[in-house]
Amino acid sequence: MTDKSLPFTQAQLETIVAAVPTPFHLYDEAAMRRNAREFYSAFSWVPGGFKNYFAVKALPNPHILNLLREEGLGGDCSSMAELLLCKATGITGENIMFTSNDTPANEFRAACELGAIINLDDIRHLPFLEQALGGRLPSVLCFRFNPGLLKAGNAIIGKPEEAKYGFTRLQLFEGYRLARDRGVKRFGLHTMVASNELSPAYFLETAQMLFDLAVELHRELGIHLEFVNLGGGIGIPYRPDQTVVDLVNLSASIRGAYERTIRPAGLDPLRITMECGRMITGPYGYLVSRVLHKKATYKDYVGLDACMANLMRPGMYGSYHHITVPAREGGPRKTYDVTGSLCENNDKFAIDREIADPAVGDLVVIHDTGAHGHAMGFNYNGKLRSAEVLWSGGTQFRIIRRAENYADHFATLDYPGLQTSVCAP
Numbered sequence: 298m299t300d301k302s303l304p305f306t307q308a309q310l311e312t313i314v315a316a317v318p319t320p321f322h323l324y325d326e327a328a329m330r331r332n333a334r335e336f337y338s339a340f341s342w343v344p345g346g347f348k349n350y351f352a353v354k355a356l357p358n359p360h361i362l363n364l365l366r367e368e369g370l371g372g373d374c375s376s377m378a379e380l381l382l383c384k385a386t387g388i389t390g391e392n393i394m395f396t397s398n399d400t401p402a403n404e405f406r407a408a409c410e411l412g413a414i415i416n417l418d419d420i421r422h423l424p425f426l427e428q429a430l431g432g433r434l435p436s437v438l439c440f441r442f443n444p445g446l447l448k449a450g451n452a453i454i455g456k457p458e459e460a461k462y463g464f465t466r467l468q469l470f471e472g473y474r475l476a477r478d479r480g481v482k483r484f485g486l487h488t489m490v491a492s493n494e495l496s497p498a499y500f501l502e503t504a505q506m507l508f509d510l511a512v513e514l515h516r517e518l519g520i521h522l523e524f525v526n527l528g529g530g531i532g533i534p535y536r537p538d539q540t541v542v543d544l545v546n547l548s549a550s551i552r553g554a555y556e557r558t559i560r561p562a563g564l565d566p567l568r569i570t571m572e573c574g575r576m577i578t579g580p581y582g583y584l585v586s587r588v589l590h591k592k593a594t595y596k597d598y599v600g601l602d603a604c605m606a607n608l609m610r611p612g613m614y615g616s617y618h619h620i621t622v623p624a625r626e627g628g629p630r631k632t633y634d635v636t637g638s639l640c641e642n643n644d645k646f647a648i649d650r651e652i653a654d655p656a657v658g659d660l661v662v663i664h665d666t667g668a669h670g671h672a673m674g675f676n677y678n679g680k681l682r683s684a685e686v687l688w689s690g691g692t693q694f695r696i697i698r699r700a701e702n703y704a705d706h707f708a709t710l711d712y713p714g715l716q717t718s719v720c721a722p
C-alpha cells in the first residue's frame with residue numbers, strides 16, 4: 298500500500314496557483330533529494346562504487362539535473378539535446394552515459410567530446426563509431442546486452458526478443474573481442490529489459506545475469522569489466538494498492554549475488570551503476586489543473602484545463618495516475634471519466650474512476666507526473682506545453698520552465714501575422 302496524500306497543504310497550493318496559471322507540473326525538491334540520498338545509501342556497500350545516471354529523458358529540465366548532480370547523480374543521455382542539457386548543467390565526462398540506438402554520427406562525436414561513456418547498441422556500431430571518430434575508438438566502451446528469450450520482459454518495453462535494443466549473446470562476446478583487439482582498455486556491460494518494474498526479484502535476476510556474464514567474459518576473453526550497468530526501470534507505485542520497491546532489501550540481495558559470483562572470480566572491485574529515471578523523480582511531480590466543465594451524457598465527465606499534451610501516459614499506455622481533489626477529499630465520491638480537451642477520445646486521465654466529487658473551478662491534482670510527464674508533451678491541436686514549478690517547502694517555489702505561448706508555438710512558421718498575434722492565455 299502507498300499513501301497518496303499530498304505533501305503540500307491546500308493553502309500552500311493556492312499560493313502557488315495564485316502566481317502560476319494552471320495547468321503546471323509541480324516538483325517536490327526535498328522529496329527528490331531525500332529519495333536520491335536513500336538510493337545511494339542503500340548501495341553504499343558496492344566496493345567499486347555505485348552511481349545512478351539519471352535518465353535525462355524522464356525529466357529534461359536543467360534545474361532538476363543540477364539538483365540531482367548535487368546529490369551525486371550522473372546523466373544518462375540518448376540524444377543531442379540531452380547531451381547539451383548535461384553539458385550546461387556541469388554533468389560531463391564519465392558522469393554521462395550515452396545509451397542511444399540508431400545513433401547519428403554527430404551525436405557519437407558530441408558524446409565523445411564530452412568524455413561520456415559510450416554504450417553501444419549494436420555490434421555494427423563499432424566500425425561506425427570508429428569512422429565517426431576519425432579512425433579511433435574511445436578508451437572505454439560499454440555494450441548493451443539483449444538477453445532475448447533468457448529473460449521475460451514487461452508491458453512497456455515488451456519481450457526482449459522483440460525489443461530493438463542491444464546485442465545478442467554471441468555478438469556480445471564478438472564485440473568485446475573486436476574492441477579489445479582494437480585497443481579499447483576499459484569495459485562496461487549494460488542491459489535494460491524492463492520499465493516500471495516493481496518486483497525486486499527482477500532486478501536481482503538482472504544483476505546475477507550480468508555478474509555471470511562478467512565472469513564468463515573474463516574467462517573466455519581475459520576482459521576485466523570495470524562496471525556493470527543494471528539499466529533503469531525500477532517502478533513506482535502509481536496505484537495506492539502498489540508497494541514501493543524496497544531499495545535496502547534489493548541492494549542486500551544484489552550484494553549476496555556479488556559475494557557469490559564476483560568476489561570468488563577475482564573480479565572485485567566491480568562498479569555497479571544504474572540509469573533509473575522514473576524512480577528518481579516520478580513520485581515527486583504533480584500535474585496541477587482546474588475543472589473547466591462537468592458533463593453528463595451516457596457517462597459523467599469532468600473536463601480539466603490540462604490535457605494529454607501535458608501528460609500522455611494515461612492516453613498512450615492506459616496508465617493509472619492517482620487523482621486528488623484537495624478541496625473535496627473526505628466528501629462524497631462519484632465515478633467519472635476525467636478528460637482533457639483534445640479532439641481525441643483517448644485524451645482521458647482516468648476512465649470510470651471514483652474521485653472526490655469536484656465542482657467547476659476546483660483544483661485537481663494528478664499524481665506521479667515527475668517522470669515521463671512534461672517530457673512526453675506535444676503540441677497536437679496547438680495545445681501549449683505547461684510550466685514546471687519547483688516547490689521547496691512551505692510557500693517557497695520557483696518557476697523552472699515558463700509555459701509556452703503562441704509566439705513560441707508559431708516561432709518556426711514564417712507567415713505574416715502569426716508571430717505578432719499572441720493571444721492572452
Ligand SMILES: *Cc1c(COP(=O)(O)O)cnc(C)c1O
Pocket residue numbers: 352354355373396489491492493528529530531572573574575576668
Ligand atoms: C528510458 C530509459 C531509462 C530510464 O528508464 P526508467 O523507467 O525511467 O527508469 C534508462 N535507460 C535507458 C536506456 C532508457 O531507454
